[in-house]
Amino acid sequence: MKVCFLVNDLQLSGGVGVVVEHARRLAHDHGFDTSLVLVREWDLPSWRYEALAEVRVLSLQEARAERFDVAVATWWETTFSLFDVPAERYAYFVQSLEDRFYKHDQPERVGAALTLDLPVAFITEARWIQRTLNELRPGAPVHLVRNGIDKGVFGPPQRLEPVVDPARPLRVLVEGHPGVWFKGVPAAVVSVRAMREPHHLTIVTGWPEELGELAGAADRVMSQLTHREMAAAYAETDVVVKLSHVEGMYGPPLEGFHMGATTVTTEVTGHDEYVRHGWNGLVVDWDDVRGTARALDLLARDRRYLNFLRHNALATARGWPSWEQAAQFMALALLRVRRAPAPAADAGAAALLSDLRGGLETYREHLAERNDFARQVERIERVKRIGPVRRVRAVWRSPAVQRTVGPYVLRAAKRALGR
């Protein structure tokens, strides 16, 4: 079985890590001839995965010269190159509904959504994505392959050491990219800072320079951790706080579960794969700093409850599949994709056109709005170009005026505008 996974890059990220792990296991455990195809050329040094020894890494040009049993897109932009790679079957490994990574007025949002209408077989890692794809594309094959956990690294302890010392601060861990809006790292840090009970905050991020003043709230900031170091950090943690707005099937709380930590999380997509409120973690509302802080305070005060959640989190972890098992499902999914007939070329065409039309409507609305704003700006600019106005503005900008009458004028203007 000759399979290739199309990736944008091999930089360190959760999504790429999942693809690399599958690729490696398919080659090592199941004898697949597995390749990673880089659809872009990169000058940056790639993250060095131990795994890559058994997996070929090809450029798109090299992949075009071969023929695969199944070619798999792994990120919406990689679908642009999917059909350039000669293959008997095409599949799309959907790790999230990626249109949600973009704001409403970003063109990528429509582009990412449209890729779900392609005539391919789908493989996904979360049941909520599976359900959504079944609704979006009735009749299209959708195979579920959940992400595994490296039990060798995140090996659950046989026994959980209960936290009984009431004087010991609650150990909280926040993980993620502070600059990515949907990861909710600033909200998590602010919530921990709003706690009343004693706590010890660890922030783990690959981008510490983007923390800014948030770093001041942390007792320690850790960066560039290996998986083993990450596991050790979780083992020292009572609670993993994760307040994401968008996720496919997030790993950090689950990795925390494996090392005996519970979680306080938002009701983000994918959380229901393993988090049960009041059983192995606490689910809080979005943008509720005070509520999140009170949930953390509760765990800091009520050690019995904390230990109950941690105990059940560990039990949940024990039932979670290993990477070996996950790769077996991936192997079966790919074999099934290969055996099944290829989807008809027009499969999804109606959905594609409908989504395209929807996207055009949205784009038209945004464009009309922008044109309207542009016209208003142009009118203001015309007024600003009138001689006396131009001179008044030049005077207004002078430091002397700003220092003396400026504040009074601004206050009077605000009063006049009723603000």
Place this chain on the structure above:
Amino acid sequence: MPDWQERITRETNPAVRVEHDLRYRLAEPLILGARTWADLGCGNGVAAADVVAGGFDGRAVLVDVEQSAVDAAGAELRTGDAVPIVADLTDRDALARVREAVLEGEAPRAITCFEVIEHLTTFVPLVELLSELAEAGEATVVLSVPNDEFWAIENPFHQSAWGEGSFAELRTLLPPGSVVARQLALQGSAVVPDGANGAHVDVRVEPRTEGAVATHFLAAVGPQAVELRTHVDVAQSDLDGQRQWERQREADLAHLEALHRHIDKLQGQNDGFRSELRANHKEFEDWRRYIHELEGKLGLPLSGT
């Protein structure tokens, strides 16, 4: 109390046996209606025998990894044409032999594969074979997996973790038209007036799946998969037998734990002896060096060399 067994035997916990028997009862119409039946991971054939012993006169392909198990199953089932196969179900060549043996038999064909997948180091070749046979209409397959995930059970005989999530994964990989079922635990009791010994009683049960935790998950695929029906089996509890079983287990466990402690103690003594020996060895070395020095100074030949 741990209850890890790789095989169902006459000594197995009665509640576990009822569960296992019921799975064969579920497949009974498929088995008895088939001309060829393959039982993958047949074990000793105890559970299947309770349902089909002497009643199946077709070709029975009995597959297990151990010769003794296959032989025992053949004796228990008393079928006319038994084809025993010792096979590792993770091995593609072995599976090819199983496939051949199944397809050599007449249709209709039924394959049962209960509580097997979780024991395999890789279930890929087996699931692939079962899917292929079912999809081609060659056989109807009924399989089951346990809900270990719910109890966070770490059974030393289980190579993979199964539960709601894993079964959801498996479902998406089975051929279209598969029928799935959940096995639920029941509890009950009976009041029997004197003189009513052995009276036949019909028990009305309406098992509900919403919100219920399954003990096992089952799937049927293939041409006759739709024949899967609700089955309930109620067995009178043999409390005396149950108590004996549990006490025996507890006693065995206590015995093993005591043995472990004894081994640990012996190990400790052994470590002590080793350490003493090492210290003595070092001391002797020092003496030897000292004596050799003296012998050197006196011009005598070195002793012990």
